Amino acid sequence: MSVLLVAVGAAVGAPTRLLAGHLLDRATHWGTLLVNLLGSALLGWLVGHGVDGRPLALLGTGFCGALTTYSAVAVQSVNAGGLRGPGYAAGTVLGCLAMAAAGYDLG
């Protein structure tokens, strides 16, 4: 059952990330950054509020997991090069950490 819920959540999360990137990514990947921040905040909130089992499989592992991405950030960062690339990657990681902590602490 959890497998199915992970699949359903991801089937929605991944195209939502594509849409955000399509609409907002420019020289700076604002769309990718936005979904990473929002997904991290939501997962932090879910875990901080003791959500587990099937709801966590659907919304956390499935939706938030597929809405956010590490691989695109790493590739965008290396392709950007210079100081801008590593700055974008480190900024994403720190920003997402702050968002997850904010969601988590609200519990």
Added chain:
Amino acid sequence: MTAARLPVALVAASAGGLLGALGRYGLTEMMPVGTGFPWAVFWINVVGSAVLAALPALAAVRRTPWVGVFLGTGVLGGFTTMSAASEQTVALLDRGEELTALGYAGGTLLAALAAVWLVALAIPRDLRLAAEADEVDE
């Protein structure tokens, strides 16, 4: 390089994301995080980043836009995850394991960037940038 139409791209991302997330779920079930270092998501993010960097080397990805969306945005985007990496770091901080948290967050970032950088050395920059560009038609 031509671009995929938006509806096609959304379906490709959805199908690929589903498969990638199931792969991630399977691995995290096999390697439960417990209270230690979250190795499963660490390797998922590092290896997934390296594979995404290698995609432009595939002729099928360069030839057929929806294949790139399916494998890149879909499978590898759904496989790797920023939200779990962030949440697991916060959980480590919450347990007072600051050093492990720092090692996990910093280690994932450095290892993923190093892996992508190494792969990127083997792929011409114009191919990499073309693959990163929006593959979706207006």
